[in-house]
Amino acid sequence: MIKIGFREMRGIRYPISIRLNDLLHHQYILGATGTGKSTLIANEIVQAFEENACCVVIDPHGDLSINIARAVNPGDLGNVYLLDPLKVKFSLNPLELPCYDSREIIVEKMIAEITEFFKKLYGVQY
Known part of the structure; x- marks a missing residue:
């Protein structure tokens, strides 16, 4: 469970959590500056x-x-990758199509490139 905050009721603070799996479905976080x-x-x-x-x-x-x-945590910094486009030339354009006649070959090549990118980023577990 991922703790996202607390609510207070009758002077008692109760933690509010969300399952990690639920975060796979995206979030929409709203709030004014500084909240x-x-x-x-x-x-x-x-x-x-x-x-x-x-x-x-x-x-x-x-x-x-x-x-x-x-x-x-400092022990997790080895798993953090920061891709700063101002310092490192990096691009991934899924709309850039290679020159192939068959649509299936194009899709296969694009999936292979994206999969290879994530393997390099996250390791063999991906």
């Missing part, structure tokens, strides 16, 4: 790592990635 959205995400990732789960974060601004790197 803890990034902190919530970082805490969820730290807890997911403790349960040996993998996480992918797409952070267009970079602030969240830094917060996550600071929050992750």
Whole structure:
């Protein structure tokens, strides 16, 4: 279970949790600036790592990635990959089609490339 917060009732704090499996179906986190959205995400990732789960974060601004790197246990940092497009040339364009006549070959090649990318990123377990 991933703890996402607390609720208070009659002076008693009760933890609110979500099953790790339920996080596989995406999240939609809303809140004004400074309300803890990034902190919530970082805490969820730290807890997911403790349960040996993998996480992918797409952070267009970079602030969240830094917060996550600071929050992750030092022993888990070896499993964190930061792809910074300003520092490392990186691209993955699923819409870029190779030059093949058969649609099946194109789909097969694209799936093979994406699978190979994730194997390199996450290791053999993927």
